[in-house]
Amino acid sequence: MINDNIKEFIYEDILPKVEKPGRYVGNEWNSVHKSLEGIDIRFAFCFPDVYEVGMSHLGIKILYHLLNDQKDIYCERVFTPWPDMEKEMRENNVKLFALESRDYIDSFDFIGFTLQYEMSYTNIINMLDLAGVPVRAQDRKEGQPFVIAGGPCAYNPEPLAGVIDLFALGEGEELLLEIMETYKTWKASGKSRQEFLRMAAGIKGVYVPSLYHVEYNEDNTISKVTPLYEDVPKKVKKRVVKSLENSYFPDKIIVPYIEVVHDRIMLEIFRGCTRGCRFCQAGMVYRPIREREIDELVEIADKLLASSGYEEISLSSLSTSDYSRLQELVEKLMSKYESKRVALSLPSLRIDSFSLKLIEEVQKVRKSGLTFAPEAGTQRLRDVINKGVTEEDLIKSVGDAFETGYNSIKLYFMIGLPTETLEDVQGIADLACKVLDRYFEVPKERRPKGLNVNVAASSFVPKAFTPFQWEPQDRPETLVEKQKQLRAALKKKQVKVNWHEPYVSYMEAVFARGDRRVNEVLIKAWELGCKFDGWDEHFKFDKWMEAFEQCGVDPEFYAYRRRDLDETLPWDHIDVGITKKFLKSEYKKSLKAELTRDCRTVCTGCGINLLEEGGVCK
Amino acid sequence: MINVRLKFTKGSEVKYISHLDLMRTFMRVVRRAEVPIAYSGGFNPHPEMSFGAPLSLGVISLAEYVDINLAQEVPLSELVDKLNQYMPMGIKVLGAIKLPEKFKSAMALITHAKYSIKAYIDDADTKELKEKLNSFINQEQILAQKKQPKKNFQIKEVDIRPMILEMNFDGCQDGICIFSCLLHSGSKANLKPEMLMQAFSDYVGLNFNRTTITREEVFVEQDGKLIDLLQYRD
Ligand code: SF4
Numbered sequence: 001m002i003n004d005n006i007k008e009f010i011y012e013d014i015l016p017k018v019e020k021p022g023r024y025v026g027n028e029w030n031s032v033h034k035s036l037e038g039i040d041i042r043f044a045f046c047f048p049d050v051y052e053v054g055m056s057h058l059g060i061k062i063l064y065h066l067l068n069d070q071k072d073i074y075c076e077r078v079f080t081p082w083p084d085m086e087k088e089m090r091e092n093n094v095k096l097f098a099l100e101s102r103d104y105i106d107s108f109d110f111i112g113f114t115l116q117y118e119m120s121y122t123n124i125i126n127m128l129d130l131a132g133v134p135v136r137a138q139d140r141k142e143g144q145p146f147v148i149a150g151g152p153c154a155y156n157p158e159p160l161a162g163v164i165d166l167f168a169l170g171e172g173e174e175l176l177l178e179i180m181e182t183y184k185t186w187k188a189s190g191k192s193r194q195e196f197l198r199m200a201a202g203i204k205g206v207y208v209p210s211l212y213h214v215e216y217n218e219d220n221t222i223s224k225v226t227p228l229y230e231d232v233p234k235k236v237k238k239r240v241v242k243s244l245e246n247s248y249f250p251d252k253i254i255v256p257y258i259e260v261v262h263d264r265i266m267l268e269i270f271r272g273c274t275r276g277c278r279f280c281q282a283g284m285v286y287r288p289i290r291e292r293e294i295d296e297l298v299e300i301a302d303k304l305l306a307s308s309g310y311e312e313i314s315l316s317s318l319s320t321s322d323y324s325r326l327q328e329l330v331e332k333l334m335s336k337y338e339s340k341r342v343a344l345s346l347p348s349l350r351i352d353s354f355s356l357k358l359i360e361e362v363q364k365v366r367k368s369g370l371t372f373a374p375e376a377g378t379q380r381l382r383d384v385i386n387k388g389v390t391e392e393d394l395i396k397s398v399g400d401a402f403e404t405g406y407n408s409i410k411l412y413f414m415i416g417l418p419t420e421t422l423e424d425v426q427g428i429a430d431l432a433c434k435v436l437d438r439y440f441e442v443p444k445e446r447r448p449k450g451l452n453v454n455v456a457a458s459s460f461v462p463k464a465f466t467p468f469q470w471e472p473q474d475r476p477e478t479l480v481e482k483q484k485q486l487r488a489a490l491k492k493k494q495v496k497v498n499w500h501e502p503y504v505s506y507m508e509a510v511f512a513r514g515d516r517r518v519n520e521v522l523i524k525a526w527e528l529g530c531k532f533d534g535w536d537e538h539f540k541f542d543k544w545m546e547a548f549e550q551c552g553v554d555p556e557f558y559a560y561r562r563r564d565l566d567e568t569l570p571w572d573h574i575d576v577g578i579t580k581k582f583l584k585s586e587y588k589k590s591l592k593a594e595l596t597r598d599c600r601t602v603c604t605g606c607g608i609n610l611l612e613e614g615g616v617c618k
Numbered sequence: 619m620i621n622v623r624l625k626f627t628k629g630s631e632v633k634y635i636s637h638l639d640l641m642r643t644f645m646r647v648v649r650r651a652e653v654p655i656a657y658s659g660g661f662n663p664h665p666e667m668s669f670g671a672p673l674s675l676g677v678i679s680l681a682e683y684v685d686i687n688l689a690q691e692v693p694l695s696e697l698v699d700k701l702n703q704y705m706p707m708g709i710k711v712l713g714a715i716k717l718p719e720k721f722k723s724a725m726a727l728i729t730h731a732k733y734s735i736k737a738y739i740d741d742a743d744t745k746e747l748k749e750k751l752n753s754f755i756n757q758e759q760i761l762a763q764k765k766q767p768k769k770n771f772q773i774k775e776v777d778i779r780p781m782i783l784e785m786n787f788d789g790c791q792d793g794i795c796i797f798s799c800l801l802h803s804g805s806k807a808n809l810k811p812e813m814l815m816q817a818f819s820d821y822v823g824l825n826f827n828r829t830t831i832t833r834e835e836v837f838v839e840q841d842g843k844l845i846d847l848l849q850y851r852d
Contacts, residue, residue: 012828016676021634029646029706255646257632257639257706309646309704340649341657 002097002104010094018085022258023051026099029255030307032068033100040072040184044098044105046113048123051079056262058316059151060114063172065250073180076100080123089130096131106132109183111145115153118511119504119534121160125526135523137165137210142193155285156464156571159514159522161209166200169574170238173248175205201232205239207574214516220557222515222568237575242612244271244292251303264312265304267297273318274600278386278590279417281463282318285576287608288617294329301333305342314345321350330361347371352393359404369408370401376417377427383593384419391431399438407448409435415482416460416474418590425482428457429489436494451494457486459505463512464571465578467586470563473509476502503541507533509559515570521551579607619656620688621717622697623724625848628679631708637672643706644684650704653697654690670724671803671836674810679833683724683847685717715848724847727838731803733811734796734834738827742790750822751787762817778817781809803836
């Protein structure tokens with residue numbers, strides 16, 4: 001237990017020594033503080049990255065208020081202490097504390113992690129250790145917190161199977177509260193820790209890895225995964241909220257003091273995506289598509305603006321321009337808020353449905369840069385990945401943007417996509433050059449000055465539950481070659497090229513499709529000093545290699561191997577609703593560069609409509 | 619245009635919030651409170667607000683000032699109440715005055731600041747400290763080290779003696795020794811209290827376990843007198 005002296009010591013003596021102490025202070029507007037009287041469950045909601053990143057995430061904001069709206073639950077936030085803070089904490093025997101009460105979280109009922117990207121996994125282990133909680137689930141004793149995790153990376157939970165007690169798969173709004181109810185029943189019953197996990201495994205959407213046994217073949221592939229008991233489901237289905245109408249959305253959000261990455265209101269206009277891009281895990285696992293009604297969105301925006309004082313709303317979803325009445329929504333919001341000087345931003349516009357009218361509407365209050373994602377450089381490769389956009393679409397869209405006065409364009413591409421050749425890489429450069437040409441076509445008097453084209457080329461990482469889940473990743477040496485080629489082809493003063501560290505992408509590929517055997521590698525890498533691996537300045541590739549070596553695990557087996565279509569994949573006992581049959585057929589089509597159309601008009605049979613009784617797709 | 623000057627506190631809860639963060643916080647408070655603030659023109663309009671002397675991270679203040687520009691008249695007491703209703707913990711508006719059409723900004727006016735300082739010293743010898751402070755303050759010159767943020771944090775030696783108007787020792791209790799000082803503060807000459815305390819601790823050869831600093835008031839010098847910013851008239 002922590003006492004007030006330690007809290008004062010942290011506040012008065014440690015914080016003055018660290019960079020950005022505001023990260024650890026809490027007390028932000030709309031943060032929730034409760035007295036412990038009448039509290040049954042204390043929940044530490046952990047984001048395994050630094051405050052500025054975690055506080056930019058919509059999911060944590062929704063679930064934080066959802067839990068705190070329950071009288072008997074007190075949910076507090078925890079972010080990963082930056083290494084300077086960690087050093088001070090360890091030197092002074094200070095454990096990981098929650099932002100709101102500054103209490104140590106080792107006495108909480110739950111420690112929850114949101115899994116947004118694989119390269120945050122070592123931070124999870126580090127945070128558990130800093131909290132004074134055993135990093136391996138099997139070492140946790142009666143009375144210690146349960147470690148729960150959810151979020152998009154939880155769909156392949158296996159790389160963390162030995163760390164996390166239970167996973168919550170799918171959308172948390174209903175599921176989390178059901179788990180809390182079960183916990184209360186269990187707590188009152190006085191039964192053992194193991195009993196709670198058994199009870200929880202009975203809730204739809206809960207996966208308890210310790211209740212499954214995995215067997216392997218001689219070639220190291222998986223032979224089978226079996227539940228240890230009859231009442232434990234063979235396949236765990238993800239949860240979805242049937243309709244967003246009246247589904248939970250908080251009417252207030254925390255307003256951070258220090259500047260965070262996304263410092264604005266994020267208005268979730270719909271969930272899911274019907275496009276079916278073959279590289280995109282989100283596009284598959286977030287299905288089905290569900291929109292929020294315009295009136296409800298305006299009502300939510302009203303409440304959030306009033307309670308936060310924010311000056312910007314960003315419309316959040318996977319492919320914003322797919323919202324069926326986007327123009328109407330934008331006009332409604334702008335007519336309401338223009339006079340109040342609220343700016344609107346639309347991330348992720350699609351190239352083929354870019355509307356000038358929409359952009360003119362949006363830029364009334366403030367103008368920011370535009371981002372487009374052609375993803376690949378040639379039409380052939382764009383067809384392989386089912387990104388159904390064309391060069392004409394892009395050139396028309398940027399042309400419109402230049403004519404309206406935009407001078408800053410960001411283009412997203414991936415390198416290392418399946419079937420990619422050097423010609424496709426050259427295609428990226430060619431496309432960027434055509435964007436430049438289009439700019440110079442606008443008469444000098446009319447075009448904005450100072451053109452600035454940002455080409456971001458990230459390395460492709462094959463993910464579970466996508467049609468490319470069987471594909472090998474490009475080796476870092478190949479990726480570096482391709483990056484060089486791109487850099488050489490794009491030596492222009494108006495163009496800036498950015499990419500990911502290919503060795504980070506390599507590790508990401510291992511953990512995105514890893515099985516239980518990489519679990520010990522994670523712990524070993526952490527012991528060797530790996531943390532904040534998503535931050536280039538902290539990424540230690542040699543330590544990672546050392547960890548694999550010491551654990552006798554071959555990373556290439558996970559990253560560079562082409563899987564057989566009949567192989568049992570580590571995540572086959574998880575059901576996200578998209579059938580393996582559909583993914584296989586999509587994979588085969590991709591190799592022939594055949595398109596699958598947007599399923600908004602006609603169902604293409606992904607299987608998600610069978611996930612819930614009664615179906616969810618119209 | 620209606621110009622208003624506000625005096626507010628920045629308490630311990632928000633002492634680690636930087637000047638820039640504080641400005642953003644005010645902007646959002648004003649929006650939450652629906653105060654009719656005026657906006658600057660230009661491409662990216664921003665609310666018209668100008669703050670007085672920035673505080674160092676970790677310093678508490680009982681006397682911060684901000685000048686704001688309203689598009690519409692609001693009774694001052696109503697303005698103060700409204701703002702306080704939407705202020706986060708630790709910030710409280712203490713008072714407001716109306717300014718004339720043309721005025722000198724709080725930032726430009728401030729010449730002096732008064733601080734109280736709690737230094738945590740093990741087994742402090744009150745008598746000795748008193749004597750040491752006397753001899754410290756009676757030096758012709760006090761050289762202190764100053765980091766220069768604009769020059770790659772190179773260290774420069776400066777004589778801080780001329781910027782100390784007063785420095786007093788008010789005794790110790792339970793290991794906490796209390797000092798107060800009046801220093802030059804503002805665009806012409808500026809001495810940060812933490813720099814003074816560092817110089818003093820070097821001089822006495824003592825390590826302070828902890829120092830907590832509170833800015834008690836800031837002043838403008840007018841006709842040889844120090845006046846606080848809500849009393850000051852041009
Ligand atoms: S079930 Fe059909 S309509 Fe629904 S997401 Fe899948 S393909 Fe699209």
